[in-house]
Amino acid sequence: MMATLTRPQLPSTDKRWMIVQGTMRKHGYSRNALIETLHTVQQSFGFLDKDAIRFVAASLQIPPSQAYGVATFYHLFQLRPPGRHTCQICLGTACYINGAERLMGHAEKQLGIQAGETTPDGEVSLLAVRCVGSCSFAPVSIFDEQIHSYSKVEALDAQLKAWTQP
Amino acid sequence: MTTLTEELDQITAKVQQEQQAAGDRINVCVAAGCLSLHSDAVQRALEEEAKKTGARCAVRGVGCMGLCSAGPVVSHESAASNSDEQAARLYGGVQSEHAPQLIASLQGEPVTKLAISRQLPFFTRQTKVVLENSGRINPESIDEYIATGGYRALMHALNEMTPAEVVQEISASGLRGRGGAGYPTGLKWATVARVAGAPKYVICNADEGDPGAFMDRSVLEGDPHRVLEGMILAAYAVGASQGYIYLRAEYPLAVKRLGIAIREAKRMGLLGNDIGGTRMSLNLEIRLGAGAFVCGEETALIASIEGHRGTPHPRPPYPAESGLWGSPTLINNVETYANVPPILQRGSAWYAALGTAKSKGTKVFALSGKVRHTGLIEVPMGMTLREIIFDIGGGVAEGHTFKAVQTGGPSGGCIPESLLDIPVDYDSLTQAGSIMGSGGMIVMDDSSCMVNVARFFMEFCMSESCGKCIPCRAGTAQMYGLLTRITEGTATHRELDLLIRLCEMVGATSLCGLGQTAPNPVLSTLRYFKHEYLAHIEDKHCPAGVCDCAASIAEVAR
Ligand SMILES: Cc1cc2nc3c(=O)[nH]c(=O)nc-3n(C[C@H](O)[C@H](O)[C@H](O)COP(=O)(O)O)c2cc1C
Ligand code: FES
Numbered sequence: 001m002m003a004t005l006t007r008p009q010l011p012s013t014d015k016r017w018m019i020v021q022g023t024m025r026k027h028g029y030s031r032n033a034l035i036e037t038l039h040t041v042q043q044s045f046g047f048l049d050k051d052a053i054r055f056v057a058a059s060l061q062i063p064p065s066q067a068y069g070v071a072t073f074y075h076l077f078q079l080r081p082p083g084r085h086t087c088q089i090c091l092g093t094a095c096y097i098n099g100a101e102r103l104m105g106h107a108e109k110q111l112g113i114q115a116g117e118t119t120p121d122g123e124v125s126l127l128a129v130r131c132v133g134s135c136s137f138a139p140v141s142i143f144d145e146q147i148h149s150y151s152k153v154e155a156l157d158a159q160l161k162a163w164t165q166p
Numbered sequence: 167m168t169t170l171t172e173e174l175d176q177i178t179a180k181v182q183q184e185q186q187a188a189g190d191r192i193n194v195c196v197a198a199g200c201l202s203l204h205s206d207a208v209q210r211a212l213e214e215e216a217k218k219t220g221a222r223c224a225v226r227g228v229g230c231m232g233l234c235s236a237g238p239v240v241s242h243e244s245a246a247s248n249s250d251e252q253a254a255r256l257y258g259g260v261q262s263e264h265a266p267q268l269i270a271s272l273q274g275e276p277v278t279k280l281a282i283s284r285q286l287p288f289f290t291r292q293t294k295v296v297l298e299n300s301g302r303i304n305p306e307s308i309d310e311y312i313a314t315g316g317y318r319a320l321m322h323a324l325n326e327m328t329p330a331e332v333v334q335e336i337s338a339s340g341l342r343g344r345g346g347a348g349y350p351t352g353l354k355w356a357t358v359a360r361v362a363g364a365p366k367y368v369i370c371n372a373d374e375g376d377p378g379a380f381m382d383r384s385v386l387e388g389d390p391h392r393v394l395e396g397m398i399l400a401a402y403a404v405g406a407s408q409g410y411i412y413l414r415a416e417y418p419l420a421v422k423r424l425g426i427a428i429r430e431a432k433r434m435g436l437l438g439n440d441i442g443g444t445r446m447s448l449n450l451e452i453r454l455g456a457g458a459f460v461c462g463e464e465t466a467l468i469a470s471i472e473g474h475r476g477t478p479h480p481r482p483p484y485p486a487e488s489g490l491w492g493s494p495t496l497i498n499n500v501e502t503y504a505n506v507p508p509i510l511q512r513g514s515a516w517y518a519a520l521g522t523a524k525s526k527g528t529k530v531f532a533l534s535g536k537v538r539h540t541g542l543i544e545v546p547m548g549m550t551l552r553e554i555i556f557d558i559g560g561g562v563a564e565g566h567t568f569k570a571v572q573t574g575g576p577s578g579g580c581i582p583e584s585l586l587d588i589p590v591d592y593d594s595l596t597q598a599g600s601i602m603g604s605g606g607m608i609v610m611d612d613s614s615c616m617v618n619v620a621r622f623f624m625e626f627c628m629s630e631s632c633g634k635c636i637p638c639r640a641g642t643a644q645m646y647g648l649l650t651r652i653t654e655g656t657a658t659h660r661e662l663d664l665l666i667r668l669c670e671m672v673g674a675t676s677l678c679g680l681g682q683t684a685p686n687p688v689l690s691t692l693r694y695f696k697h698e699y700l701a702h703i704e705d706k707h708c709p710a711g712v713c714d715c716a717a718s719i720a721e722v723a724r
Contacts, residue, residue: 032473039415039454073475073632074456076415092377093572093608094534096622130459130626131377132416133384134199135532135606136234136540147202 008058011051016044024059031060034070038077047078083118083125085163088142092131100139104128106153110160124163170435170442171321174312181313189222190272191243195301196227197387198419205238211262215269223272229388231301233258234541236282241301242272256282287557288539293520295528296504297544300388305423308430311391317436319510320395323402324444332403333359336506338514340526345371345499346577346603348592354496357486358404361494366406369490369497370397371467372413375459376575377626379606381530382500384542386413386420389504390427394450396503398436399510401448404496409448412467414455424452459630463678464497466632477634478678499604501530521547525591535608536562545590552586555609566611570694574603576623577683579690580616599690615712616695617702621649623687627680638681641672645688652699655706655715656722662703666692
């Protein structure tokens with residue numbers, strides 16, 4: 001008798017799991033859809049938690065350890081929930097040469113966190129990125145989705161204040 | 167029944183007619199760079215103004231026009247001066263409020279306060295092959311690409327040439343890979359074509375991980391069909407039926423435009439089954455990267471497409487023999503593919519006449535850092551660095567002096583003033599201790615400390631090392647530590663000797679190109695700027711005033 005595949009149940013009734021399932025279905029539940037699926041999870045939920053990784057691994061019949069290995073290998077995958085806002089500062093070569101380190105130093109001081117962390121109140125995540133391809137406009141920072149060219153400490157400061165002060 | 171070739175001609179005629187009817191063309195750069203300066207609002211303002219005044223013109227969003235430092239950039243091609251780029255008026259720093267003036271100027275004199283001279287060496291010294299359409303066509307319209315002669319090379323090859331003849335033409339052109347190593351493209355295609363086995367795959371490496379490079383991004387955002395056409399031609403030449411474009415997720419606009427391009431090409435029957443009524447089939451899919459520099463390395467990239475951690479494998483076997491899922495796989499860079507349609511359209515002899523004896527054609531560079539005109543340029547191979555930086559780039563800002571130019575990213579090196587007259591080709595740059603790389607060119611002036619720059623790249627390699635082999639994983643961390651101590655002014659000659667020994671060891675014993683080339687930024691700065699290292703070590707002083715040696719020493723003492 002052929003073993004019939006039982007796919008794991010959705011972790012919750014949250015509709016976003018349907019989107020995640022959609023990606024896997026599109027790829028015929030192939031194992032090599034792992035990274036594509038994790039992208040969908042992150043787009044839908046903002047980050048990858050253990051439940052999500054377990055669910056995806058079980059659906060694609062991949063050992064959880066392997067799925068976790070992939071999730072932690074790639075810088076873009078976040079394993080913790082992001083803050084309400086994200087401040088990304090480019091530390092690529094062109095931005096670095098144009099003083100991006102100073103911007104990062106200022107943001108870290110202002111927010112009281114290191115790059116890669118989120119403020120304790122969950123308001124702002126601070127991220128270092130390595131070149132977003134706008135090197136002509138260095139230094140570049142991205143506030144939420146909006147790219148800012150020729151970033152200055154003052155503008156950064158104003159944006160952080162706008163986010164953190166009620 | 168009309169053939170696909172006839173259909174392409176009909177579309178071309180239709181687009182030309184429409185453009186004639188629409189009158190002048192106003193092109194607004196909506197590539198990511200100018201977009202960040204709100205060129206989308208400029209486009210809307212121009213559209214509204216044109217509608218309001220009933221001016222006879224078409225306002226269009228286009229890809230990068232090159233001179234990013236003057237952004238947002240707008241060009242005006244009059245209906246009369248059909249397709250003569252030099253005759254187009256170019257404007258920089260355009261804001262929404264300039265729309266009325268610009269629209270009013272269509273029939274009269276240019277708006278002088280915004281005008282950029284076409285006579286600047288920035289424009290006159292360039293030769294555009296890969297970028298010939300960028301900034302001139304709407305990248306989201308396949309019809310406009312077709313109207314420039316697009317997909318004709320493909321139809322010609324499918325109908326008139328054997329796959330072997332296509333390979334032969336690429337070999338004869340002398341094209342070399344634009345992804346960094348400069349491997350002869352024709353040779354690679356011939357290998358994949360020769361290896362038995364099905365299916366075969368074609369992959370486009372659009373990972374562009376070098377921080378400070380945006381050539382591939384601009385090509386994909388400005389003229390995506392050119393890359394698709396190159397890939398389809400490659401698939402025909404090597405006999406592949408499935409292809410992937412591995413694109414970094416940090417380029418959302420490129421993802422979007424490429425997605426549109428693939429859909430439109432499918433709709434036209436240029437992708438999918440029985441392309442153009444022949445028996446050739448090709449299915450193309452985009453795979454998103456997830457922020458790992460090492461995935462630009464071809465074997466790591468393949469592992470990533472397979473859904474694994476992006477760790478490289480030792481070569482041989484090369485992907486040409488055993489690549490994606492163990493099948494013969496052709497992998498080329500974005501710009502390499504973008505060179506293919508013009509080579510087949512105009513002939514290998516035309517292409518081989520551009521450039522130098524061993525480096526043919528043109529190269530796109532992303533010029534950034536401490537240079538006056540930043541942006542995207544394309545020059546014939548063999549132009550000197552000085553011409554690129556000082557003529558095209560306009561040199562460094564007033565009050566500063568040129569110190570070095572960095573090429574090749576974390577695998578490359580820093581080239582000093584004394585070597586600026588070397589020609590830009592694969593071999594000369596390697597001899598100078600750097601590499602051509604993918605085309606990032608970052609200019610540094612006296613405000614940069616070269617030890618600090620070496621440390622910056624080592625930090626990059628350390629955090630991007632995949633960890634699979636020890637020399638790279640541990641070696642980059644040790645070298646980073648040593649460089650940090652030098653910048654802090656707490657190192658002695660012993661540390662410097664150790665650093666040099668580690669450079670040799672890591673370079674010789676690492677598994678993949680990442681580790682093998684990680685020492686390059688250190689070695690090249692040591693070769694040309696050793697006095698800066700010595701100043702930090704002996705005098706506890708940073709000549710550029712970047713590193714705060716005294717503070718660090720005080721910190722350590724405490
Ligand atoms: C660490 C590392 C990173 C690389 N990154 C890229 C990249 O971002 N883009 C690229 O086209 N090639 C990159 N390469 C080169 C590729 O391995 C490969 O040589 C290239 O894609 C082949 O295409 P080409 O022959 O058209 O140049 C990288 C190599 C190494 C070792
Ligand atoms: S280095 Fe910052 S955008 Fe490229």
